[in-house]
Structure formats: C-alpha cells, structure tokens
Amino acid sequence: MYRENYYHSLQAELVEMVADHLTPVALRYGYTDTPLESSVKWRPQVLLLGNYSSGKSTLINELLQAYIQDTGQAPTDDSFTVITHDESESETLPIRVTDERDGKVLLNDQEYPFESLKKHGDRFASHFRMKRVNSPFLKNLAIIDTPGMHDSHAERDRGYDYLEVVGSFVQMADLILILFDPHKAGTVRELRRSIRETLPTRTHEDRVRFVLNRIDECASLTDLLRVYGSLCWNLSQMTGRKDIPMVYLSHSPHAAPASSTESEDKKAYLPYLANQREELKNAILKAPLHHLDHLATFIETHGGRLSHLLEALISYRRKFRMFRLKNTLIGFIVSLVCGGGMSLAMLTTEMPAQIGEYMGAAGLEGLVHQALGVGGVIALLVFILWMVLIQGLFAKPFRRKLLRDIDTLTPLENQSRKDTWESIRELAYKYLEKTGGRFPVGQTKREHNRLLEVCEKGSREVREALSELSNIKADEIEEADASPADGETLRTK
Numbered sequence: 001m002y003r004e005n006y007y008h009s010l011q012a013e014l015v016e017m018v019a020d021h022l023t024p025v026a027l028r029y030g031y032t033d034t035p036l037e038s039s040v041k042w043r044p045q046v047l048l049l050g051n052y053s054s055g056k057s058t059l060i061n062e063l064l065q066a067y068i069q070d071t072g073q074a075p076t077d078d079s080f081t082v083i084t085h086d087e088s089e090s091e092t093l094p095i096r097v098t099d100e101r102d103g104k105v106l107l108n109d110q111e112y113p114f115e116s117l118k119k120h121g122d123r124f125a126s127h128f129r130m131k132r133v134n135s136p137f138l139k140n141l142a143i144i145d146t147p148g149m150h151d152s153h154a155e156r157d158r159g160y161d162y163l164e165v166v167g168s169f170v171q172m173a174d175l176i177l178i179l180f181d182p183h184k185a186g187t188v189r190e191l192r193r194s195i196r197e198t199l200p201t202r203t204h205e206d207r208v209r210f211v212l213n214r215i216d217e218c219a220s221l222t223d224l225l226r227v228y229g230s231l232c233w234n235l236s237q238m239t240g241r242k243d244i245p246m247v248y249l250s251h252s253p254h255a256a257p258a259s260s261t262e263s264e265d266k267k268a269y270l271p272y273l274a275n276q277r278e279e280l281k282n283a284i285l286k287a288p289l290h291h292l293d294h295l296a297t298f299i300e301t302h303g304g305r306l307s308h309l310l311e312a313l314i315s316y317r318r319k320f321r322m323f324r325l326k327n328t329l330i331g332f333i334v335s336l337v338c339g340g341g342m343s344l345a346m347l348t349t350e351m352p353a354q355i356g357e358y359m360g361a362a363g364l365e366g367l368v369h370q371a372l373g374v375g376g377v378i379a380l381l382v383f384i385l386w387m388v389l390i391q392g393l394f395a396k397p398f399r400r401k402l403l404r405d406i407d408t409l410t411p412l413e414n415q416s417r418k419d420t421w422e423s424i425r426e427l428a429y430k431y432l433e434k435t436g437g438r439f440p441v442g443q444t445k446r447e448h449n450r451l452l453e454v455c456e457k458g459s460r461e462v463r464e465a466l467s468e469l470s471n472i473k474a475d476e477i478e479e480a481d482a483s484p485a486d487g488e489t490l491r492t493k
C-alpha cells in the first residue's frame with residue numbers, strides 16, 4: 001500500500017510539474033496544440049505490436065484470464081483496442097468486458113490521453129476502441145492490442161497512415177512488446193518498417209521488449225535455434241545495433257494443439273523455456289515503474305527541447321540588439337560628421353567675409369555659436385533620419401539573414417544538442433517569422449531560467465525518488481500504510 005501510495009503521489013507530482021512548467025511554455029511558443037500532460041497523465045500503458053497471428057490477443061487473454069480479444073489463425077483484428085480496468089465492477093464476478101467505447105468517444109474524452117490521435121482522421125477513429133474489463137491484472141495498467149502487421153498491406157489499404165498511428169502509440173506507451181512467431185521471424189515488411197523507422201525516433205530502447213512467441217511450433221530444438229538466429233540477425237538489421245537484444249522465448253500452453261507423441265518427444269526442450277512467459281508477465285506488471293521513468297524522461301526531453309527553443313529565441317534578440325547598438329553608433333558618428341561638416345562649412349564661408357568687415361570678438365563668438373547651433377540641428381536631424389529610415393532599412397535584411405543562418409543562433413557542440421535543435425529548429429523559424437522577432441524577451445528569459453531549474457534540479461530529484469521507490473520492497477508494503485504528504489515526494493516544484 002505504501003509503495004502504491006508513493007507511486008501515485010510521485011506520478012501526480014510529475015504530471016503537475018509538466019502542467020505547471022512545461023505546458024504553458026509549450027502552448028505559447030507553438031510547441032504543442034494540446035496540453036503536454038494529457039498524453040502522460042493516464043495510467044501506465046503496455047503496447048503489443050507484432051505480425052498477424054503472432055499471438056498478441058492470445059497473450060492478452062491469458063494475462064486477463066478470460067476470452068476478451070478474438071483470436072484466430074487468419075488475420076483477425078484490424079483495430080487498436082485499449083483494454084483497461086473497470087473499477088466499478090466487482091472482481092469477484094466472472095471476468096468479462098463490462099463496457100465498450102468507440103474511437104470517436106475516446107478521442108474526445110478528456111479523461112483519456114488520446115486527444116492528440118485525432119490527427120489520424122476518421123478512418124483511424126473507426127478502427128479504435130476501448131474495452132473495460134474487471135480483471136485484477138489491469139488494476140495498475142492498460143494494455144493496447146494492435147492490428148497485426150502484414151506484408152501485403154500498403155498504407156492506402158488501411159485508409160490511414162498505419163506507421164504514423166503506431167508511432168503515436170509508441171510515443172505514449174510505457175512498455176512495448178514486439179511479438180514474432182517462428183513462421184515469420186522478423187520478415188514482415190510493416191513490422192520491419194515500424195522497428196526501423198518508428199521505434200528509434202519515438203521511444204527509448206529500455207522500453208522495448210522483443211518476444212519470439214509460439215515456440216512450441218518449432219519442429220525441434222535445432223529448428224528453434226535456427227529461427228532464433230534468423231530473428232536476431234533480422235533485429236540487428238532493423239535496429240542497427242551490433243549487440244543481440246534480449247529476446248523472450250514464449251508460447252501459450254493453452255493455444256498449442258494436442259500433438260502426437262512423436263512430435264512431443266522432439267519438443268522435450270519446451271519445459272526448460274516455459275518460464276519466460278512468466279518473466280514476460282512480470283515485466284508487464286512492472287509497467288507502472290516504467291511509467292514513472294517514462295514521465296521523468298518525458299520531462300527531461302520536452303524540458304530540454306523547450307529550453308533550447310527559448311535559448312535560440314533569446315540569442316536572436318541578443319544578436320539583433322547588438323546589430324541595433326552598432327547601427328546606432330554608426331548613425332551617431334554619421335550625424336556628428338554631418339553636423340560638424342555643416343558647422344565647419346558655415347564658419348569657413350561666413351568668417352572671411354565677416355572678418356573683412358572688421359567684426360569684433362563678440363561678433364566672431366556669435367558666428368561660432370550660430371554655426372554650432374546649425375550643425376547641432378543638422379546632426380540631430382540626420383540622427384533621427386538614420387534611426388527612423390536607415391535603421392529600418394538595414395534591419396529587414398539583417399532579420400532575414402538571421403533566419404537564413406538560423407543554426408548560428410545556438411551552439412551545437414555535441415550530438416545531443418544537435419538532436420534537440422533538429423527537433424525544434426523548424427518551430428524556432430516559424431515563431432520568429434510569425435512574430436517578426438518582436439516578442440517580450442524579458443518574459444522569455446524568465447521562462448528559460450525556470451525551465452532550466454525545473455529540468456536540472458527536478459529531473460535529478462525525480463531520479464532519486466525513482467530509485468527510492470524501486471528500493472521499497474514488497475514486504476515493506478504493509479509496514480507503512482501512510483501516504484507521503486503532498487509535496488513531500490519531490491522537493492522541487
């Protein structure tokens with residue numbers, strides 16, 4: 001209970017951190033259209049991806065201990081189904097689907113984090129749904145079943161951009177299981193593209209688990225090793241990693257057809273591998289911890305990007321201020337030269353004639369004053385003219401040049417700076433173009449300082465709280481049944 005309370009309190013504070021410090025900045029500078037916290041405020045999500053008939057739905061039914069998702073050898077399901085807990089229904093009743101909601105409702109309900117998926121259109125909405133189930137397994141997490149991936153499908157067949165949709169779910173998910181089966185161990189085109197193009201850009205490796213499912217269908221241990229080797233080779237091609245990722249070997253004892261004694265003998269290896277299904281279940285049950293980790297990374301990533309964006313905007317204004325300062329100085333010198341030139345011209349043309357008329361010292365002094373006065377007025381006029389016309393005339397090409405060389409606004413000394421800049425470069429350009437570079441820079445500086453503070457101090461303390469949480473053992477659960485007071489979990493807010 002203590003652990004659970006600690007978890008919920010930490011999650012609430014992280015979401016609050018996003019809502020209070022990141023979202024207002026993100027909305028103001030066009031970084032997002034919807035509040036950032038809307039995609040992370042919900043419960044932990046486990047996403048199941050894989051080729052068709054790899055056993056995704058069978059695994060879900062096994063976890064929930066009820067037939068919730070349809071299964072079958074042919075491609076069975078072409079929907080994204082969110083399966084979540086129904087707290088209102090007693091868990092003592094038989095496990096079943098207690099409530100179903102269609103995509104249109106889900107995409108418009110603020111309670112859920114799917115608002116940002118509206119961009120995928122109506123065809124996607126009609127392939128999106130939610131099932132609420134009274135299974136205790138779902139108490140702290142939601143599972144998302146997805147349409148199996150194919151070789152034959154082109155994007156237009158589905159009516160929506162499948163890879164984009166998968167990308168959006170991948171971004172939201174706290175744990176992603178990718179299932180393969182021995183018949184198509186990493187050879188399905190859509191799955192290859194998802195792993196190659198979608199996963200690396202939208203998530204972190206530690207949130208992805210690879211599963212070779214249906215291993216009971218390998219004819220022998222040799223066959224299994226051959227399939228495993230070929231899957232690892234395909235994975236290394238898709239992920240670009242040299243090391244072999246951990247692959248769970250799993251099968252569903254309930255789904256396997258009754259086999260003949262001869263093939264049973266060949267599969268004598270199976271009992272040694274059966275426990276990996278258990279490990280898989282345990283990994284899924286740890287999704288809440290991944291969720292907190294995901295939230296912390298979410299804050300670091302988006303906070304880092306936003307502060308980089310603000311830094312570039314402030315640098316733009318600094319460069320422009322330097323330009324104006326230089327230009328003002330030049331204008332000042334030019335007006336001094338003009339005024340001085342005028343005074344000199346007056347003195348040199350008037351003085352010889354006046355001296356010829358034997359002017360007195362007072363007359364000479366008056367002439368000098370007059371020349372200086374006229375020179376001063378001329379200097380002032382030239383300066384005003386310079387500031388109003390010439391400054392404006394030079395400012396436009398300077399602003400255009402700054403936008404053209406937008407990469408010079410920020411130092412890109414390492415790969416991580418290059419990556420964050422790449423993700424907000426376009427945004428910085430659009431914002432500067434839209435505002436013409438005129439925005440309240442004082443406010444931007446304050447926001448930038450606050451973001452740095454939240455991201456650096458906040459993320460350090462979040463990590464500390466996370467490691468504290470993972471150290472709380474199950475047997476301590478009962479010891480302290482008290483929730484930490486609000487604001488105690490994290491010191492920074």
Ligand SMILES: Nc1nc2c(ncn2[C@@H]2O[C@H](COP(=O)(O)OP(=O)(O)OP(=O)(O)O)[C@@H](O)[C@H]2O)c(=O)[nH]1
Pocket residue numbers: 050051052053054055056057058059070071072073074075076077146147148149213214215216217250251252253255256257
């Ligand atoms: N032998 C064996 N059969 C399995 C196993 N897991 C699932 N199956 C069978 O494989 C078929 C496909 O399983 P599903 O769970 O429907 O697969 P899916 O990945 O959900 O397929 P789509 O919804 O079409 O993407 C079903 O007939 C299952 O009974 C397994 O571990 N071993």
Ligand SMILES: [Mg+2]
Pocket residue numbers: 056057058069070071076077145148
């Ligand atoms: Mg299915």
